[in-house]
Amino acid sequence: MGVIIDNLDLWGEFLLGTLWLFFAGGVVALILGTMVGAMRVSPIPVARAVGTIYVNTIRNTPLTLVFFAFSFALPPLLGLRLTTATSVTLAICALGVYTATYVAETIRSGINTVPVGQAEAARALGLTFGQVMGLVVMPQAFRSVIPPMMSVFIALLKNTTVAAGFSVVNLGSIRNYLSERGANQFEVILWVMVIFVALVLLLSWAQRALENRWRVAR
Template sequence: MNVITDNWDVWAEGLVGTLILFFAGGLLALLLGIIVGAMRVSPIPVARTVGSLYVNTIRNTPLTLVFFAFAFALPPLLGLRLTSEVSLTLAICALGIYTATYVAETIRSGINTVPVGQAEAARAVGLTFGQVMTLVVMPQAFRSVIPPMMSVFIALLKNTTVAAGFGVVNLGAARNYLSERGANQMLVIIWVMVIFVVLVLLLSWAQRALENKWRVAR
């Protein structure tokens, strides 16, 4: 336990950094994923093409390369100086944009579970495509994709460690900081694993709670 008790500052800063990356990146991924998922099933060919291009391009690109683009290619184009705050913001954008592709596909699969007749009935009474999606289709789609959506966010949580290689403080960087203090690196890695297991268990508990609350009656 000395690895933790003697280095509270490093562990606290790393945990806060991980949670910021997770929640901010997850919110961005959810908002963008919903939009792209709707584009993927849109009756407008251009929207479907753009959505498909975005998903297939970003999803098939390694996350590390996405981080490289945000860390080294984007700042010079925008004239940004890589401070800790800028690096954190860019890392959130990289995680959110990458994870949004998986959110979009999960949303699309949920949309496909909604009977077509419901959307047709909604359009028959005069609702627009946007109203059909927000009022009829999306509420049902979300209820049916809770387990796969939670799997996406668990993957996002673990992917936050990639940001450590780009100067962003999080749990993935704890080993580097504590090695300078002479801490046992194997113990540090084990404790990082334990913390991530606890966080994943909390997400699994949240998944079960949401499933029980929003279970779809068959």
């Protein structure tokens, strides 16, 4: 416990960095992924094509390369000056854009579980495609994809450690800082593992709570 008690300031800062990357990246992924998932089942061919190209391109690209693109290729194009805040923002965008592909495919699978007759009935009532998706299809799709969606966010949580290689503060980079204070690196790695296991267990508990709550709501 000494490696934690003697360095509480660093552990707190780096844990907050991981949580910020996770929550902010999750929001970006959820919003963008929902839009792309809707595009994947859109009756408009252009929207389906754009969604398919985005998913197949980004999902098949290693996350590290996505980080390289956001950290080194994008700033010169946009005229951005790399600061700590800019690096964190770009890391959030990289995580969100990458994870959105998995969110989109998860939502698409959920949409496919909704009976086609419900969407057809909604369209017969005069609802637009956006209204059908937002009022009829999506609420049911989200309920059916809670377990796979939580798996996507667990992967996102672990992927935050990739940002450590791009000068972003998170638990993935705390070992380097504690080694300068003379801490045993093996102990540091073990405690990082323990923290991630605890966070994953917390997400699993949230998954069960949501499943139970929405099962009753049905």
